[in-house]
Amino acid sequence: MINLSEFNQNMIQNILHVYVSWTRYLLFLVMAFYTYLNFRYFSVDEQKKNRICGRQIRLMLLLHLIAGSVICLNTLDPAVVVLWVMQAVFFLCFIFVYRSFYPGASRLLLNNMCMFLCVGFIMLTRLNYDRAVRQFIIAAVSSVFCLIIPMIIDRVRFLRRIPWFYGGVGILLLGAVCIAGNTSFGAQLSLDIGVFSVQPSEFVKILYVFFTAAMLSRSTEFKNIAVTTAAAALHVLILVLSKDLGSALIFFLAYLFMLYAATSDLRWMGAGLLSGGLAATAAYRLFTHVQSRVLAWRDPWSDIDNRGYQITQSLFAIGTGSWFGLGLYEGMPRKIPVVEKDFIFAAISEELGALFALCVLLICLGCFLQFVLIAGQIRDMFYKLTAFGLGTVYIVQVFLTVGGVIKFIPSTGVTLPLVSYGGSSVLSTFILFNVIQGIYLMTRETDADAADGVRQG
Amino acid sequence: MTIRNLWKNLKKKEEPDRAPGADRGTDRTMVNLAYLVVAVFIAMIVYEGWFLAVRREDTINNSYNARLDGFAERVVRGKIAASDGTVLAETLVSEDGAETRSYPYGSLYAHVVGYSTMGRTGLEDLAHFYLLSSHVNLVEHTLRELMGEKNMGDTVVTTLDAGLQQTASDALGDRRGAVVVLEPDTGKVLAMVSKPGFDPNTLAENWNSLVSPDNTSAQLLNRATQGLYPPGSTFKTAVLLEYIREHPDDYNDFQFDCDGYYEDGGYTIQCYHGNAHGTQTLKEAFANSCNGAFAYIGSQLDAGRMAETAKQLLFNCDMPIALPYTGSSFAMEKDADQWERLQTGIGQGKTQITPLHNALLAAAAANGGTLMKPYLIDHIENAGGDRIRSFQPAAYGSLMTAEEAAVLTEMMTEVVQSGTASAVKSDLYTAAAKTGSAEFEAGRDTHAWFIGFAPAEDPELAVSVIVEEGGSGGGAAAPIARQLFDTYFSR
Numbered sequence: 001m002i003n004l005s006e007f008n009q010n011m012i013q014n015i016l017h018v019y020v021s022w023t024r025y026l027l028f029l030v031m032a033f034y035t036y037l038n039f040r041y042f043s044v045d046e047q048k049k050n051r052i053c054g055r056q057i058r059l060m061l062l063l064h065l066i067a068g069s070v071i072c073l074n075t076l077d078p079a080v081v082v083l084w085v086m087q088a089v090f091f092l093c094f095i096f097v098y099r100s101f102y103p104g105a106s107r108l109l110l111n112n113m114c115m116f117l118c119v120g121f122i123m124l125t126r127l128n129y130d131r132a133v134r135q136f137i138i139a140a141v142s143s144v145f146c147l148i149i150p151m152i153i154d155r156v157r158f159l160r161r162i163p164w165f166y167g168g169v170g171i172l173l174l175g176a177v178c179i180a181g182n183t184s185f186g187a188q189l190s191l192d193i194g195v196f197s198v199q200p201s202e203f204v205k206i207l208y209v210f211f212t213a214a215m216l217s218r219s220t221e222f223k224n225i226a227v228t229t230a231a232a233a234l235h236v237l238i239l240v241l242s243k244d245l246g247s248a249l250i251f252f253l254a255y256l257f258m259l260y261a262a263t264s265d266l267r268w269m270g271a272g273l274l275s276g277g278l279a280a281t282a283a284y285r286l287f288t289h290v291q292s293r294v295l296a297w298r299d300p301w302s303d304i305d306n307r308g309y310q311i312t313q314s315l316f317a318i319g320t321g322s323w324f325g326l327g328l329y330e331g332m333p334r335k336i337p338v339v340e341k342d343f344i345f346a347a348i349s350e351e352l353g354a355l356f357a358l359c360v361l362l363i364c365l366g367c368f369l370q371f372v373l374i375a376g377q378i379r380d381m382f383y384k385l386t387a388f389g390l391g392t393v394y395i396v397q398v399f400l401t402v403g404g405v406i407k408f409i410p411s412t413g414v415t416l417p418l419v420s421y422g423g424s425s426v427l428s429t430f431i432l433f434n435v436i437q438g439i440y441l442m443t444r445e446t447d448a449d450a451a452d453g454v455r456q457g
Numbered sequence: 458m459t460i461r462n463l464w465k466n467l468k469k470k471e472e473p474d475r476a477p478g479a480d481r482g483t484d485r486t487m488v489n490l491a492y493l494v495v496a497v498f499i500a501m502i503v504y505e506g507w508f509l510a511v512r513r514e515d516t517i518n519n520s521y522n523a524r525l526d527g528f529a530e531r532v533v534r535g536k537i538a539a540s541d542g543t544v545l546a547e548t549l550v551s552e553d554g555a556e557t558r559s560y561p562y563g564s565l566y567a568h569v570v571g572y573s574t575m576g577r578t579g580l581e582d583l584a585h586f587y588l589l590s591s592h593v594n595l596v597e598h599t600l601r602e603l604m605g606e607k608n609m610g611d612t613v614v615t616t617l618d619a620g621l622q623q624t625a626s627d628a629l630g631d632r633r634g635a636v637v638v639l640e641p642d643t644g645k646v647l648a649m650v651s652k653p654g655f656d657p658n659t660l661a662e663n664w665n666s667l668v669s670p671d672n673t674s675a676q677l678l679n680r681a682t683q684g685l686y687p688p689g690s691t692f693k694t695a696v697l698l699e700y701i702r703e704h705p706d707d708y709n710d711f712q713f714d715c716d717g718y719y720e721d722g723g724y725t726i727q728c729y730h731g732n733a734h735g736t737q738t739l740k741e742a743f744a745n746s747c748n749g750a751f752a753y754i755g756s757q758l759d760a761g762r763m764a765e766t767a768k769q770l771l772f773n774c775d776m777p778i779a780l781p782y783t784g785s786s787f788a789m790e791k792d793a794d795q796w797e798r799l800q801t802g803i804g805q806g807k808t809q810i811t812p813l814h815n816a817l818l819a820a821a822a823a824n825g826g827t828l829m830k831p832y833l834i835d836h837i838e839n840a841g842g843d844r845i846r847s848f849q850p851a852a853y854g855s856l857m858t859a860e861e862a863a864v865l866t867e868m869m870t871e872v873v874q875s876g877t878a879s880a881v882k883s884d885l886y887t888a889a890a891k892t893g894s895a896e897f898e899a900g901r902d903t904h905a906w907f908i909g910f911a912p913a914e915d916p917e918l919a920v921s922v923i924v925e926e927g928g929s930g931g932g933a934a935a936p937i938a939r940q941l942f943d944t945y946f947s948r
Contacts, residue, residue: 014605021602257490264482304521312521315508319517320524322509332524354509358502365498372491376484388487395494399501406508408501 016073020327023070027063028324028356034059034115035359038366041108053107057095060115064088067122070328080125087121087136094143102150104444105437106374112367113433116418119360123347124421126328127340131421138423142430149431153438154445160382163214166207167231173200174235178242189244190424199424201239201247205254206431208235209389212255216262217381225259225268236279243289246412250396252276257392258385297410310337314405317350318357325353340421342413345405360419361402368395371436377443387439390432518586520577528589531602534558535588535610537570537580539619540835545570546581546657550607564654565626568679569617569646569780569833572657575664579679583779584613584834592839609840616645616835624944625650628937633925634905635680637816638941641910641919643850644820644829648941649813651680682782685809686923689895690746690877690930691906692804694818694865697743698857699766700754701864711739711750719749722795726752726803729894729929743868744876746892748803755802761791763801767808770818770856777830777853778813785810805896816921818856819908822869823889823916826862828853865889870913880935881909885946889913890938892930902926905933911942918945 037052037059044052068084091114098110117139124132153159177200182190190197215228232255239248256272283290292307300308300315313336321331333339333347340347349357371391375384397414404411415422417429508516517525533556537546545566549557558573560566571579573588581588591598591608601608618638625636625648638648655667655676667677678684701708715734719726728734728748734741742750764787768774772787788807789797800806813831821828829850836847857865869889872878878890890909897904905927910916920938927933 010605014603018599018602261483261486261490264486304519312519315516316519316522316524318505319509319513320522322513326524330527332527335523354505358505361498361502365495368494369491372487375487381483384483392490399494399497403501406501406505408504 017330019073020070020330023066024325024327024351024353024356026066028353028359030059030063030066031352031356031359034063035362035366038108038112038363050107053111056108056111057091057114060111060118061088061091063115064091064118064122067328071122071125074329075129077129080129083125083129083133083136087118090136090140090143091118098143098147101147102437102441104441105150106370106440109367109370109433109437109440112363113418113430115363116360119348120344120419120421122328123333123344123351123419124340126351127333127347128421131340134423135421135426138426139430142427145427146430146434149434150438150441153435154441159210160214160217163211163218166211166214170204170207170211171231171234171238173204174238174242177201178238181242189242196423199422201244202424202428203431204235205247205250205393206390206428206435208232208251209254209258209386209393212258213382213385213389216258217385220263225263229255229259240279240283240287243287245283245290245293246397246400246414249400249412250393250414252279253396254389254392258389261388262381262385293410293412297407300407310343311404311407311411313337314343314346315407317346318354318406321350321353323353323355325349325351325356327351338413341415341425342401342411342420343405344416344420345402348419349405360416361398364395364398364417368398374436374440374443378439380442383439383442387436390436394429394432514586518583520582520585525586525589531607532589532591532610533607534573535591535840536612537584537588538612538614539617539622540615541619542614543619545615545617546573548610558657560657563656563658565622565650566617567654567657568651568681569649570615570657572660574657575660578677579780580613580615580833587611587613587834587837592843592845593841611845612838612840612842614835614838615833616640616647617649617833618647618945620944620948621648621941622650624648624940625937626652628940629922629924632927632933633674633680634923634927634934635684635812635921636923636937636941637681637812637921639816639820639831639919641820641823641916642829644831644853645835645850646831646833647918649679649681651678651684679780680812680923682776682778682780682811682813684811684923685783685785686811686904686906686925687806687895687897688804688808688810688815689893689904689906690748690751690804691815691891691893691895691908692801692808692810693743693746693751693893694822694869694891694908695767695770696751696754696758696763696802696804697739697868698770698861698865699758699763700739701861702766703759703762708739711742713737713742713747713750713753715742715747715749717749719752719799721752721756721799724796724799726799740868740871741875743891744871744874746872746877751802752799753802755800756795756798758798758802760789760793760798764789764791771814771828772808772810776811776814776817777828778832780833782813783811785814804893812921812923815906815908815923816919819910819921820919821856822862822865823910823919824862825859826855826857828856866913869909873909877929877931878907878909878935880931881907881911881939881942883939883942883946886911886942887913888938888942889916890935892935894929902928906930907934907938909938911946918942 034056037056041049041052072081124135177191190199236248236251260269296307296311300311304312317333317336328351331350333350336343336346345357368391371387375387378384397417400412400414401416403409415425418426533550534548536544538544544561546560549559569579571581573581577585588610591610593608598608621638629636629650629652633652636650640647653674653676714736717728717731717733726748734745734747737747737750767787772785776782786809789801797806801808817828830853832848834848837845839845866889869891873882873888873890877892881888881890888909888911893906894903895906905924907922907930910919920941922934922937924933
């Protein structure tokens, strides 16, 4: 006798499994097409650009829908369905409201922000429902809060005049974390403010770019550069003392890139790289946590139980997932410590596939290139350096997290912007993208002015 | 196209009308830095592709990777087969879906194939990933999954030669010891036997007694790769090599008068059973395994260079094999005292070696000095017999020059023709060999060693045999090699 209800139950399980193993190909195709459009965008005229962006939104929602169906079928939890619908509504509202406020904003950047959030929502819901809810709330609040930022950038004129405000606040915040911060994974990263735990370095990053841009846009004479460099080095030093190596590297490289861009003098770059190399060597000699990170990178297999545990689990995840992934809920991403934050890329790679994950990486790179484009279009040196500096901060962070996860470089423990879980990280990335949007609006206005000028003349 | 247009867009900034004055330099610098970033990202993506294409399987086939155990829920563990297709391990599925891992040959392949029921060892561990991967065609795969049936895992076809394995095991009989047979020019492991063995089919029932502290037989230990023994006179090949290196032009002028005992500085070294060999050339001393002559050579060698040669011969080094092994050790240093020098010269003292390592040394000498990495998996087939992946031979490196290998071969051939390894003298083939009778504890019989290869002109087999407390190498170990050579060359 066959137990019929049990048979049905099994059948559903089997069909679900087959469905999951096929949707991973579908998810990759949607993602690949989105990524293609992301680059295709640059080679078409204005009208087509709009059509491409519209298509991207539909692809993003399709991705969200397919992944959502898998997640809902797997959990069979009404709360997940509600969250999923709310996310879809959020995306639509956010894009609609944003475009009503700023018709001239870069649609591509807006889409990419949503795509990153979407990928993050998918992975976080699969990994940890509570965190996915928190991430959603944080993203929703950030999106509303940040609506004002492009306008501030566009309208407020004294931003360039207060470098020491940025620098002072930044150093104070970093110093406070260094002295009074909470320790997590051996580094002081966060401060408790009420019920929230905030990672100030995420926000100081942006202040720091403003500081550097404001200083270097004034003059590139030696004295000015020396003062600016000293202040920048102080930032980095405090971060190193807090053992926040990832942020220290981001700050260092951002400064180096901005300085080189401002001066176009290769000697500064050389001097920077040289002193950076010396500082890195010194840090390696002095701090055991630096050594252990490097050792875990060079040979994680000999100490697989302790030091090498995280990176080897990450490599198992990526390797087992292979090109197309195991499918949502078919892998074991939770074996990787801190998978929702620093190692989210490994989880994406494991379940959605390395190709999907590389698409995410390419979209990140696309964002950076657009930042550079915008930096190139604005004529004002302050905004130019700000856009370029923020772009550097962003792409270095992507490089550190992805490179660390795939064992290309030692792991430094930073998040993948907008994809990883984390309130400070999401909010600061929202601010970063919106500052760029503000600068983008300015380039459009000057273009329009110029066009008007031509017409009138 | 797209990318090129993107660059065009980026480069537009260089046009003078768009960005006048100082900005131009900044824009160009920014573009250059963007190039740099793109280059770094491309490098990262290439690295990731390399990892997935090349390093993936070796990486994830790790006992720390719990994900593979998840595969077992959807895949029936595949078969392990000998090179001729003989099934060495398979999973039997009963009607109610219960799975049993079965080893049709019982203890015969117990160590090399290993087991997957109480943890994993041997090939069951090495090939874990392949056995749990299924390459049946996509339609069948999907249909089976829809029906809730497991797919059949891939078959791992090993390099093992069923005939040689059987011969080795029979020849060793109930004695403790190990046999390793390699193909010198590829590194294929043709046979690997360790005794006493155990029956992997009844492992769970016998587990407690097998791992009990009262059990002194160590059946679970793979003596072939993990058993450390004094090499005894087989080490004279290494000492001979060092002597040739130190006396490249006049090693043939070597002469030694053996009266059965060699005394030096108050120490006495005895030849086997106190036999006096009389006047010996180097070749004769080697063929007769004259301890006096080699103790003398040991006392004369440059200890520093000897340590270098030992290192070159993989002592104190990682072994190029994927199975768990114990590293061999050579401890004599530059300032070693006289006793240690004398002892080291005849392969006693602190020097220790595994049967596998000794087989590798024979294989390297047989292959013109070049050691091929030993390997056990020949190829992977899907359940239908289609080849999925093949493994190719790979060289480890050169342990000695071709000239040195030729001299060793000549000397070792003489051991068979007129010396201690006459047991492998045959009309069918010319063997080259060295025997050993290694003392390990006063009052107990010596371990019997044999290393060698055949045919000497174009070697096809390299063999290492040890019989624990078997007595003399020529008497106990060489006959086992003889049976292996006879089996192989009479095919």
